[in-house]
Amino acid sequence: MQEFDFAIVGAGIAGVSAAYHFAPRARVIILEREHVPAYHTTGRSAALHSETYGSAEIRAITVATGRFYRNPPPGFAERPVLTPRGALIAGRAEQQPALQKAAAEYASLVPSVRWLEPPEVLARQPLLKPEAAGGGAVFEPEADDMDVAAIHAGFLRGARAAGAVLRLNAEVAALDRKNGRWEIRLGDGETIAAANIVNTSGAWADVVGGLAGARPVGLVPKRRTAFTFDAPAGVAIEKMPMVIDFDESWYIKPEVGQFLASPADETPSPPCDAQPDEMDIAIAVDRIETATTLQIRRLKNKWAGLRSFVSDKNLVVGYDGSVPGFFWLAGQGGYGIQTGAAAGRLAASLALDGKLPADIVELGVTEAALSPGRFTQR
Ligand SMILES: Cc1cc2nc3c(=O)[nH]c(=O)nc-3n(C[C@H](O)[C@H](O)[C@H](O)COP(=O)(O)OP(=O)(O)OC[C@H]3O[C@@H](n4cnc5c(N)ncnc54)[C@H](O)[C@@H]3O)c2cc1C
Known part of the structure; x- marks a missing residue:
């Protein structure tokens, strides 16, 4: 043995x-x-x-973990495993006080985090409709894509x-x-x-x-759905930040020539090989089309995975x-x-x-x- x-x-x-x-x-x-x-x-x-x-x-x-990923030991990876992305947690006008409070709290651990006025949010992510950014956003400039x-x-x-x-x-x-x-x-x-x-x-x-x-x-495994779709023709999205709405009910993240999106669902599930549910995808498409000028005509890829939490x-x-x-x-x-x-x-x-x-x-x-x-x- x-x-x-x-x-x-x-x-x-x-x-x-x-x-x-x-x-x-x-x-x-x-x-x-x-x-x-x-x-x-x-x-x-x-x-x-x-x-x-x-x-x-x-x-x-x-x-x-960021300290390790930003400076891994020699031979760990051929290229940097973190690349700059930036993240905006955007909210509606009535959410502004809560957004400002969250920005102050996060800044105590990550000093570069700050609250952005609505016009600054739209300048960084012009695909957002003004009402979706009416309360401004928490901006995390050092949020990174991970390989x-x-x-x-x-x-x-x-x-x-x-x-x-x-x-x-x-x-x-x-x-x-x-x-x-x-x-x-x-x-x-x-x-x-x-x-x-x-x-x-x-x-x-x-x-x-x-x-x-x-x-x-x-432990409660919770299914989360994700999918990708093409960026609008002629719009350079590579340098845009990820956008997460303050209620965490949808997000979009630029990838090469496409967006990764999710309804940020959390459906309890037994442990299994999780599969995407068409209803969750439809909900995400609706929320994203409501909050942005994006039109999602065709999905390129879709999947789901289990995020497992204790209480x-x-x-x-x-x-x-x-x-x-x-x-x-x-x-x-x-x-x-x-x-x-x-x-x-x-x-x-x-x-x-x-x-x-x-x-x-x-x-x-x-x-x-x-x-x-x-x-x-x-
Ligand atoms: C849509 C989505 C978006 C996410 N976004 C992020 C993100 O942006 N950033 C982030 O940090 N995290 C994110 N997560 C969460 C992250 O992916 C998970 O927290 C992480 O992958 C969990 O890793 P794990 O090793 O615990 O589990 P797993 O990757 O599931 O690995 C567990 C392994 O155990 C094996 N196993 C189980 N039982 C047995 C057995 N009896 N014998 C042998 N092998 C067994 C399984 O086959 C499996 O391979 C996201 C998750 C989802 C679904």
Whole structure:
């Protein structure tokens, strides 16, 4: 039987970042059920790195991750993995006080964030109708596009270089703790042994926790739909910022020659291979055509993915309080890529050193805020 220190379940962004940070110090295997890594949520994101999005802890871990993505170690990727985009959170006239309050709050963590007057919003994003920007906007100039494929590949390459093994078509079907180690039975009947499990199984995190006998953290996978469509002929969109409406009921993000769009839906779903729903797409088209001058005639591509949240929308990171050798790295919600690097690093630090890295503590993150015990303690 092959024997490892850590068996990481799932090869999305959480699994490969964990492997990258654990592998220099431990024997690591990544077990992925699908025939390719990043098949589920990681391959379906909108790829924005926003330091104003999410809870205070999520924003802090995003800041720490930005430091890694902006200056990765040599050989991590061939090109920069972050490129400037900018993001506008725009609102109607009656939302102006709330927008100004949000801008002030975000600026305390990200000093470049500021509130823009309606005319400035329209100058930066002329496709918005004036009424959709009547309250101005929170402007985050340092929000960046992420090259998710390059980031995922960089973590995987680095993990393998440090000795980690990736097994595809390797569903974790059963977990038994015997004599202080886990016997991991795969879907094909093979058994692998590891001292510890790292649960990075995304939407399936409570299912995998259940295999180990852990109490659920109450993870709720929520489907989010996305699609792309061509930009209007003759309009140069490459330098335009992403626009998110203040109610988070739609967004559009320029990509090469096209827009990526979403109704920002959050429909609870069992863990599965999520598919887009035509009604959600129709809702998005209507909202975007109402708020902008865009006419969406034909979709180029459409998909959906599961963003999985616990009740406080923070990450769940740490050893389970009741099941020895079972480590959670779950609850990535809508922030798994933008928190990816620092989440993997803080997981390795907690698992191997029993404490968070000092730079992440300095940003205001505590072990208690991430602990699975906040949901699983009896
Ligand atoms: C439309 C959309 C837009 C988004 N936009 C952004 C964004 O702009 N910025 C951002 O940071 N995030 C964004 N996200 C969220 C981000 O994509 C997720 O937070 C992140 O991908 C979650 O990564 P993960 O590794 O936890 O999960 P996943 O990528 O789903 O990986 C989990 C893996 O575990 C495997 N697995 C499960 N059970 C088992 C088992 N029993 N045995 C073996 N393997 C198993 C699965 O096959 C899967 O590959 C978006 C998501 C969506 C859907």
